Structure formats: C-alpha cells, structure tokens
Amino acid sequence: MRNLEFKEQLHEYSNWREHLIQAIEMYREWRNRYNFSDPQSTDTLLNILQGLNMDRVTLAFVAEFSRGKTELINALFFAETGVRLLPSSPGRTTMSPTELYWDEAGGSYIRLLNIESRLEDISLMDYKRNPDRWTQISLNVESPTQMQEAFRELIATKKVSKETADKLGLWNEREAAEQGIINPEFVEVPCWRHALISFPHPLLKEGLCILDTPGLNALGTEPELTLSMLPSAQAIVFVLAADTGVTKSDLEMWKSHVCSSRGQRRQGLAVVMNKIDSMWDDLAGETGYDAAIQKQIETSATILNLKQELIFPVSAKQALLAKVKGDEALLEKSRLNKLENYLSEDILNQRRDILKGVVEKDIGFLVSESIKLMNSKVVNASKQLEEFKQIDFENQEMTGKLMAETRDRQNTYMANIENFQASRKVFAVQARMLIDSFAKDKIDEIILRTKEDMRKSLTTYGMKQNMRKLFDELRDLLQDSVDITEETRRLIKAIHKKFQDEYGFKEIEPQLFSIKQYQFELEQIFEEGEAFRNSARTTMTEQSLVINKLYSTLIVKARTILQQAHKDAATWSNSVLTPLMHQIKDHKKQIESRLIMLRKINESKGNVNESIAQLEAELAPLKQQRQELLAIIKAMQINITDIENA
Incomplete structure (x- = not known):
C-alpha cells in the first residue's frame, strides 16, 4: 500500500x-432545544467535543542508534519532498526526542528545548505550555532544502564538563x-532536550503526529517519554537492524520501554526489521535472500x-x-507496502474503535437517558389520548370521579416530593463524603x-x-473510597426504586459512580513506577535528578488521575438525580394538564373533541422530537438497546 x-x-x-x-x-x-440540558451534562458534552477536536493519531518510532529509524520515517511520510527531510546520514542521528505535527495556530516552526532544562523541576508538558522557553526556528515550507538545513539542528551536540554531564544524567x-x-575532561552531549516541529504536510494536517525517539540512553534519562508519551501513542514502531538482529541493548529497550507501554495485549505495536538490503547475497540469490530474512524474523519473534x-x-x-x-520495482523490493498497510488499516481502525468506546463511555448514559425519557413521554401522552377517546364524558358522575382521582394523585405526588427532597439531602451528605475522599489536600x-x-x-x-511507600499510600487512599462509593451507590438505587414502585416511572437505571477505572490506571502507573524504581538506570542516576523525574512524570500522572476522580x-x-427530576417534572405536568382538561370538559361537554384534538397536537411534536433524537443517535453510531423499543 502506497503512501497515497x-x-x-x-x-x-x-x-x-x-x-x-x-x-x-x-x-x-x-438537549438545549427541548429542555433536557443541565450544567453537568453540558460540561460532559463539551469535554468530549474538545477531546475529539484535539485528537491526533500518534505514531511513535523507537530504536537504538543506527537502526535507520529516521530514514524509515522519511520513506513512510516525507518522500514526496524529494529530499532526505529529517537528518539520517550514517553517523548523524537524531539526538533529541522529536514530535512532528501541524499546529495551525502557530504555523511552521521548529521549537528546541535546551538540554540544561533537565536541571529544572519542570515537566515537559509544562514547558510545552510556555513557548518562550524554547528556541524557535521558522520553516519555509516552499523550500524543502531550507527545511532540510533547519532540521540539521536536531543532531547538534556540544561539549560540557563531566560533572555537568553527570548532573544532566548523560x-x-x-x-x-x-x-x-x-575520566574525560569534557563529554559530548546533545544541545537540545526535546524538539517540536510543525509544518503543513498533508498527513500532519489530517491529524497525524510522529514521535521520533533517540536511543536507549535518552529513554532511560527522560522518564516522561516512557511513562507518558509512549503509552499515549496509538502505535509504537520498534526498529531493529536486519544484519544484527536483536542486540542486548535492543532487548533492554524492548523490555524496559516498549512492552511496558503496550500492556499485555501488545496492541498498536509493530517491529520493523530494517536494512534487509544488507543481507543480499549475490551467490545465494533471491531464494537465499528470502530464506535469510525469514530466519531472522523467526529468531527475532522468539526473542521478543x-x-x-x-x-x-x-x-x-x-x-x-x-x-x-x-521506481515501482525498487519500491516493491523494499517491502514497505506491508508496513504501510498495517499502519493504514489496523492502527487507524484500532484508533476509531477506541474513540467510539470513549464516546459511549462518556455520553452513552446521557443518550440512553434521553431516549428512555422520550419513549416515556410518547407512551404517557398516547395512553392519555386513548383514555380520553374511550371515556363516556356524558356521564357527569364519571367525570367527577376522574377529577377526584386526579386530585388525589396530585396530593400524593406533592407529599412524596417532600420525601424526595429529604432523600436528596441525605444523598448530598453522602456524596460530599465521597467527593472529599479524593480531596486535593x-x-x-x-x-x-x-x-x-x-x-x-x-x-x-x-x-x-520511600518511593514504594508513596505508591502504597496513594493506593490506600483510593481504597478508602471503596466503602463510601458502595454506600452512595446503594442510596441512589433506593431513591430510584422508590419512584419506580410508587409512580410506575420508566425504569432508568441510575448511572453509578465507580472507582475501578481510576484504580486500574493507578495500578498501571505503580507498575511503571516499580520498573523505574528497580531499573539500573535509576540506581546509577544522581538522586535529586531521579526524584525530580519521578515527580514530574509518574506523580503528576497519579495526581491527575486522583483529581479526575x-x-x-x-x-x-x-447529575445522577437529573433523569429522575425530568420524570418528576413530566409527571407533574401530566397531572396538571389532565386536571385542566377534565375541568373544561366538566364545564362544557363541547370541549371533549377540543381536548382530544389538543392531546393529538401535543403528541405529534413529541414523536418528532424522538425521531430527531433517533437520527442523531444513528449518526453518533452509539448502541442503545432502547432504540429497538422506540
């Protein structure tokens, strides 16, 4: 499959x-048009919209030095420039982690963060929020040669004292x-710690983001790459050299940084065995060449x-x-097409499935609630219409009896509303305990x-x-919330059941708060923390640098998860009682509307047909509202079982 x-x-x-x-x-x-909205649901929808608008498909390329990783990026994405856009000549490799994307607001540029920033207790994410801390070079997208020359800055190095290099973790x-x-007097180190590149390449404009990482040393000394950026990438492309196979440093990088970022399922992961041209043997010919490549694939698959x-x-x-x-023949010989096919179909389909899952998780309940409430409105309005059509309103005694029954329902409703308000106050106290269990302080x-x-x-x-103690205490803090969560869930279920039993309200299963997702995410961080804690790199790195890196990466992530909780x-x-409140309001409206119509009919029999016509007129827009909702749900591709009953 070609790049096109x-x-x-x-x-x-x-x-x-x-x-x-x-x-x-x-x-x-x-929701706004038909009075279903509330501040919480609006925030939920705006948050998911913001996330979708900012969505990027990130491909991370990881390899030890001299595996041809940057050349692979050039071949996959930037060949149409006609030049080797990113520097990948022998002996000249990317020294700093590099992100390529399109920033429409910022335009075309390279931003470079100086290596000395490692000495500051500031995360890369915080640096990214402050462009003034970066050295910026403008790019002329009309001149591939100028861009090529500007990109050479990515491989810039300088010499510093051994003491400085040690403090920098290099x-x-x-x-x-x-x-x-x-015992050298000076040590050669990269000039730049991180690079951000923005230019309007067609793929980047479509939302592609490329993360190009240097070798093992950079990953080991930049935990934010391993603990944040790699796990968040949609796919990791791990590059080996075909002539060397899996070396000791390749295997260390694989185990310490790649596998931990993909989890047990190894989803969104590809291994590229680059430089197969180096295995060509004129004497062995095509058959021997294919056999040698297959043998290296089998060996590497076993090791990895x-x-x-x-x-x-x-x-x-x-x-x-x-x-x-x-040259089509040479392109076929390069065997790039299978990799492009994998990235095109498997990775993008995985990303699509992930986004659909996020949407269903975040707003599926709102959509389900909307369709159930609309079904309830249509059903109740239809029942009342059919009832009025069948009642003998000539019988004044029956009309009076209906009015008395409706007034009794109204009185019972008002009494139970007071009980509901009392239940809501009890829930508010319990909910506050739950919220406070995750308090920032x-x-x-x-x-x-x-x-x-x-x-x-x-x-x-x-x-x-002490690092382990920190993880244990954060884990315990979340565990303390489990009992409070369970008590809160029981209470909200009881309130819902009361109204279902006493009023026959449509059963809308309340959305129950769960801390399982936060526990799962924290455990993932703690696993990463254990690997970081036990790594040889941590043991050999200066202690204050280790602590700063830990707190600017792992602990920032852990705090973010708990703050999200x-x-x-x-x-x-x-928001959990909002669907119930919608039904309560509808119930009140139905009772009041029924009383008004019965009163009119009782006063003048000529109002029967008029009242039935009014009920029919009210039913039509309700059905239209439901049809609009069903069309929107279909467009969102959200699976809601109630649609079948609509």
Missing part, C-alpha cells in the same frame, strides 16, 4: 471523526569505560515473544530512493511528605523504599 493510500485512509478517519463531532454537537443542541561511568573512555506477523522486513533506504525516483499531603522523605534519604535504597465524583453527584 495511507493518506486516504487517514483522510477517511479524519472525516469520520468530523461527522462524529457534528453529531454530538447536534445532540447538545437537541554520563555513565561503566558505559564509558566499556568504550575505553576514562511476538507474533511473526507483527515483524515487517523493510529497506527504508531503498523505499525512500524508490519513492523519490518513482489529602493527595498533596502524601505527595509532599514522601518527597521530603526521599530527599532526606542518605542511600539509593532508602530513596527507593474528584472531579468526576462531583459531576456525578450533581
């Missing part, structure tokens, strides 16, 4: 996402000794414990040359105290023990 086809697949995905955004916007307008005594470097179908033999050098020259007290304990630790072992608990407590 990948572009078409991405374009199709982008269009699908845009249609989804439009459908959710229509749903939000529908000096390793053992590794240097293995290379014969003993990966299915052979996820290993793609490629010659990025041949692929780039073939695309630049328009509780979280920050644990984080700040354990950070101070770490700083006071005289040994790496002591620091690691706090926010979600507050939103849930404010």
